[in-house]
Amino acid sequence: MTSSTNVSCFHEARRVAIFGGTHGNEMSGVTLVNLWIQNGKEIQRKGVETKPFITNPRAVEKCTRYVDTDLNRAFTTENLSAPSGDDLPYEVQRAQQINEIFGPKGSPEAYDVIFDLHNTTSNMGCTLILESSKDYFNLQMMHYIKNAIAPDSCPVLLTEHPLLKYSTSRSVAKHPIGLEVGPQPQGVLRSNIFESMRVVLKHALDFIELFNKGLEFPPCTVDVFRVSEKMDYPRDTNGNIIAMVHPNLQDCDWEPLNPGDPMFQTFDGTTIRYEGAGTVYPTFINEAAYYEKQQAFVTTRRETLAAGAIKKT
């Protein structure tokens, strides 16, 4: 391979955080972070400060997704710049505190990397969530992780979208990475899901250690799924759901959904079919938390992203 002179240089990733409990009932992250707060040996790497952190302790205590409002939607510019006060929803106050500790968002003082640990009731396996198609550091990390866990797969969900992108707790960092592992019911800890998350994080931290040592990562490509459209459940005039995700679509995250394929099944057994223009790849199929966000699943399109070579400054 010819070496390219176009190498993107990044400062070494010295400050890394691992967030658990952004949603208080997503148990793998809560459990892992609590373990590492007690004994952080497993997450230590030479030259890296790795801070495990419970982002929404009140929600964790109640084993609920959130107390007032979804913390993982709360990191908007508006919320972060609002005058602080006890009258603000708990999660907005919490977002401001987190922004102070790990940010400020968008500034040079912000943490280098934040991993945000989540679970989903959807059959998404070990999904990595990428917020920007131009973050070469993150793309290289994801490329590294995917190779490390092969033949097991690690789909990458790209949430870069003018309308569908949301303001996550991890977005405070320069390089935000979401880990979404499922299927796991809310409030439940499954051993296999817990261990998968642990393994992915191990590889992620290995990558950071190698990067900090000065290793140059050559150009690479990463296959991703870019979010396209949010699909709601069919509802009646009162807003009640009148159909369920079809058995043929249930659990088929990342598999092609073609026009004409079954999509929903009404409670009395009628099939409703997908009527889009072309093949899409659905994900977040039947996520418990998204019923109230009017989302049965989200469609994605496959894309290959290129990342240039990277090395430490």
Added chain:
Amino acid sequence: MKQTHRITIQASAKDNRKHTSKIWQMEPVSLPALSRVALCGGTHGNEMSGVYLVRELQRQKLEKAGSATLTTVISNPRAVQVCKRYTDTDLNRCFTDAILSSPVTDATPYEVRRAQELNTLLGPKGNVGAMDLLCDLHNTTANMGLSLISYSVQDWVIMHIYRQIQRKITSAPVRFIVLDLPLADAYSQDSLGKHGFSIEVGPQPHGVVRADIFNIMKEAVDQTLDWVQCFNSGCAFEGGEVDNVYTFVKSVYYPRDPETNQIAAAIHPQLQDRDFCLLHPGDPMFLMFSGEILKYEGEEVLHPFFVNECAYYEKSIAFHLARKMTVTIPPLQVKRD
């Protein structure tokens, strides 16, 4: 229950062999018709199959099953509204005689008041005015397939319904779980009916409705109502044996860290999703976060169920253990006046 034991001896003249067969036959039973049937969903507000099934039956205005009237109820509407198991306290533990007769004050939890309301609507428990048959719909995060749960294996109506469901439903394994408690201590809603049982279908995350799980529950309800109509119209159901009956023995609790009191392990991968399997002494039960394996140290081989049910974490219960048995049931027919 009187049992007749008959031994039939057939001597074959040709080859001079004696053929002995034992036939256990219970005396036929006749019971009053089931004229008032109740179907309840949303007893736990985040167990979605029952919520949507009851709503669908209400949308279809299903009010009769043959000659029987059908009452459909969303048991805990406030919990359903917020999609939580309960608001103050677990409704499905509020139906003991003691709680149903406790005086109501300003401090009385919502679910206790609601239990007393439901007792008026569907009971009174133990009284001639109660629903003839009450079926309560539940989901579990445990891999339990289709389970019927009740307090007795000698309620012949329930046992025959179980047998029909077991014979007719192939989309999920079908089992019967019996909790050995006297009526006064029976704490769940189904105990309000003269004949009562719960239908528990899993695995399904709370807050989610899966089509496959919904369809299994719907089949079970359809078979129940079919059986009721058959029974009321005079069908004779033959006696025999029903298997896959599990009696609750004890609960197994999560190990906790002595310093932090936090749960210190997950259900071991070899036990996860293996409800009703055989758990032998020495089999793995828990995988500690430290990597250590905790093994089952009981003396008896038992069957785990409700393995990793979300709602039981707050009670610290990892799973229950049961003994498996077979039950003989008598021929059954409706009592003719």
